[in-house]
Amino acid sequence: MANTSNFEFSLILTIVNRGFADVVVDAAREAGARGGTVFYARGTGIHEVEKFFAVSIQPEKEVVMTLVRKEEVQKIIHGIVKAAGLNTEGRGLSIVLPVSEAVGISDYSVEE
Amino acid sequence: MNNPTSGTPAPDGTAKPLQERCDNLMKRIDLLITIVDRGKGDKIVQALRDSRVTYNLSSVGYGASGLALVDMLGLTSTEKDIIISVVPEERASEILNILLYKFDLDKPDKGIAFILPISGVSGPIALKYISGLQQARP
Numbered sequence: 001m002a003n004t005s006n007f008e009f010s011l012i013l014t015i016v017n018r019g020f021a022d023v024v025v026d027a028a029r030e031a032g033a034r035g036g037t038v039f040y041a042r043g044t045g046i047h048e049v050e051k052f053f054a055v056s057i058q059p060e061k062e063v064v065m066t067l068v069r070k071e072e073v074q075k076i077i078h079g080i081v082k083a084a085g086l087n088t089e090g091r092g093l094s095i096v097l098p099v100s101e102a103v104g105i106s107d108y109s110v111e112e
Numbered sequence: 113m114n115n116p117t118s119g120t121p122a123p124d125g126t127a128k129p130l131q132e133r134c135d136n137l138m139k140r141i142d143l144l145i146t147i148v149d150r151g152k153g154d155k156i157v158q159a160l161r162d163s164r165v166t167y168n169l170s171s172v173g174y175g176a177s178g179l180a181l182v183d184m185l186g187l188t189s190t191e192k193d194i195i196i197s198v199v200p201e202e203r204a205s206e207i208l209n210i211l212l213y214k215f216d217l218d219k220p221d222k223g224i225a226f227i228l229p230i231s232g233v234s235g236p237i238a239l240k241y242i243s244g245l246q247q248a249r250p
Contacts, residue, residue: 010230011145025176037147037192039173064176065194066143067226099230100142103208104217105225 008070008101014080015041018060020090023083028066033080034105036066067102140201141230141243145194146211147173148223153193159214160197163207166244169196198230198242 012033014024020040028036043059068076077094084090144165146156150172157168174193199207204227217221233239 009185009226011226021174021176034175037173037194038176039171039194065147067224100227100229101205101208102224102226103212104222 009049009067009102009105010070010073011097012066012068012073012077012080012094013097014062014064014066014084015043016090016092018062018066020092021062021064021083022032023090024064024080024092025066027079027083028064028068028076031039031076032065032072033066033068033076036064038062038064042050067099067105127203139239139243141233141239142199142201142204143228143230144197144199144204144207144225145228146197146223146225147175147192147194148215150191150193152215152223153195156193156195158213159210160195160207163203163210164201164244165207167198167242170194171196177209199227200243201229229241 012028016024018040025036039062041061041063043061045059066076066092073096073101078095080094084092086093144160144210148156156171160168171194173192175190175192208225208227211225212218217225233242
């Protein structure tokens with residue numbers, strides 16, 4: 001039995017304003033991803049601490065991790081940027097990281 | 113790959129063989145990310161500790177996998193634990209396999225684990241600390 005998947009994977013990390021993770025996940029799903037994992041974070045960029053009527057607003061963010069096949073990265077990231085990119089309400093920023101090995105992605109091995 | 117330690121004498125004057133010191137410093141490390149159902153994170157960390165992986169960070173997250181319809185009906189348990197660990201590159205596959213068999217990750221919905229290469233750390237002490245070399249060496 002193959003210990004690892006036969007496919008090469010990449011990890012797409014998308015950082016969006018809080019509340020927009022669902023938009024990212026839906027867009028990724030639409031473009032062919034199987035889902036993702038969401039966790040909360042706090043942004044500390046220079047534009048983040050904005051005062052709103054003298055009350056500073058917490059720069060709350062959500063991070064979406066999506067493990068996708070290498071061939072599908074372009075397609076999926078395009079979908080994400082279209083739905084939640086920097087010029088949308090979500091102000092999403094995506095980065096792609098190389099994955100050298102992955103286990104537990106059963107959908108792919110069953111299907112092919 | 114260039115060698116940052118070649119030619120530099122040991123700062124404390126100890127006569128460790130140069131090769132050994134280089135091996136120590138040049139150890140490549142990987143980032144291991146494991147995502148499992150909420151509550152199983154501690155077991156993962158325990159298993160990793162048993163495999164001499166000493167640097168584990170645990171966080172909570174929410175899964176968003178599965179069919180959209182099932183998701184809409186609220187039938188999925190979406191709460192997850194995310195465990196971020198640092199493993200030596202040469203043991204990455206071994207540790208991934210330990211997790212795979214111990215936690216049945218090859219079955220659907222049991223969780224996933226993957227390895228990301230790390231290209232740099234903030235110095236040799238940090239490297240020793242996060243890769244657990246200080247404890248591992250006899």
